[in-house]
Amino acid sequence: MTITPDPKVKYGATFEILREDHTMGNLIRFHLVKEPQVIFAGYKVPHPLEHNVILKVQTTNDTKPDMMVAKALNDLIMEVGYLKQKFVVCLLH
Structure with missing residues (x-):
């Protein structure tokens, strides 16, 4: 991932995420x-x-864009972990 601050927009940034798509x-x-x-x-x-x-x-x-993206990614990791846990429980029953 590359992060480029936006010179035209205060508190703005562009993130390029490689090897990913719309999902x-x-x-x-x-x-x-x-x-x-x-x-x-x-x-x-x-x-x-x-x-x-x-x-x-x-x-x-009061917040930097990279901090908000990091928070969003951490939230996604937590959600996927929760879904995985529930999926495993359903498989075992």
């Missing part, structure tokens, strides 16, 4: 827009044959 881009965006500190979160896949996601994030002045 990951939309999951991260969904978690970001739920946070009150996030003003804008959007993503695009530059070309269907390229497996890169460009994520743009703008936050309020």
